[in-house]
Amino acid sequence: MTVSNHYETVKLHKEGRVARLRLNRPKSLNALDAGLMKDLLAALKEVKKDPDISLVILTGEGKxxxxxxxxxxxxxxxxxxxxxxxxxxxxxxxxTLYCMPKVVVTGIHGAAAGLGFSLALASDYILCEEDSKLAMNFIGIGLIPDGGSHFLLQERLGTHKAKRLIWNGKVLDGQEALMKGLVDEALPSGKLEVGLQRYMKQCLAAPVKAMLKTKEVYVTLNKERLQHALELEKEGQWLMRQTGDHEEGINAFVEKRKPEFKGI
Known part of the structure; x- marks a missing residue:
């Protein structure tokens, strides 16, 4: 059975055991405002309740x-x-994304930056195209990562490498991200959908209940740590928003110039 349900800024399409969610603010490169985040949360909760869905694929519309x-x-x-x-x-x-009792796959083309990258990291498997631009770039506006990225990056990289990535805010292409272990596959430009279809078939041909039981074990072990990280990020982000460096970072962004940070 095929079901489509379009929220204002998220497209949800269910077919068989697969639910596909597409972020749908293409004119803003799917920038995450409150409306998009609420729509995505509602769509994820709808999928979570659906007993027929085993696999969730998250992608973005546009560029x-x-x-x-x-x-x-x-x-x-x-x-x-x-x-x-x-x-x-x-x-x-x-x-909701991290604890989803389904296999969650993110497909990245073009930019996956800041909170967008955080959402990808909360999934179980990440595919990207080689010319994608991935960045944990909060440092550029004097902020810290949110969206659980302190925890999620620590899980993928370890603490020391996670700090280095956060502190330099470097933009990585798909191959660099793969070499660092930030994504699970880097595909040639334009081949994201081919990779998603292949991985989807692989999952659907596997004993998915066993896969999800393993996920449940790890979620149970880690969800309190993730929740704690999210609370620490919320407190820390509010403090960083009061700093002179954040004000300078925002002004520089708006004025399209390089920021001059003073450590205040």
Whole structure:
């Protein structure tokens, strides 16, 4: 059976045992504003409840997966209460994605930056195209990663390498990301869908209940650590938003110039 359900900014398509979710704000490179995050959370909860779905595939419409948090909408946040509300949505979104009792696969083309990259890291398997641009680039505006990335990067890289990646904010292409262990496959440009179809068939031909039981064991072992990391990120991000370096980073971004940080 085939079912399609379009939220305002997320396309959801179910066919057989597979649910495909597409971020759908292509004009903004699928920048994550509150509306998109709420739609994605609602779509994930719908899929989570569906007993017929075994595999979830997350991709982005248009020229990229996601450019990250929507900085323009971030600038409109006034006060700690509004900020906390947005961070709570982010945290629930990441926990729902990470704990999803399905195999979750992310397919990346173009940009996967900041919070967009965090969402990808919360999935079980990541494919990207070789010319993709992946970046944990919060440092560029004087912030720390959120979306659970401190925990998720530590899981993939170990603490020391995770710190280095976070601190330099370097943009990586698909092959570099594969070599570092940040993604699981790097495909030639334009071949993402071929890779997704191949991996989908591989999963559907496997004893998926056994795969999901293994996932459940790891989720049970790790979910409290992830929740703690998300709370620490929320506290830390609010503090960083009060710094002079964050103000300078935002001004430089808006003015399209290199920031001059002073460590304040």
């Amino acid at each position: 990229g997966f996601s450019s990250g948090g929507d900085i323009k909408s971030m600038l409109t946040l006034s006060g700690e209460e509004q900020f906390t509300g947005v961070m709570d949505i982010i945290n629930e979104l990441v926990m």
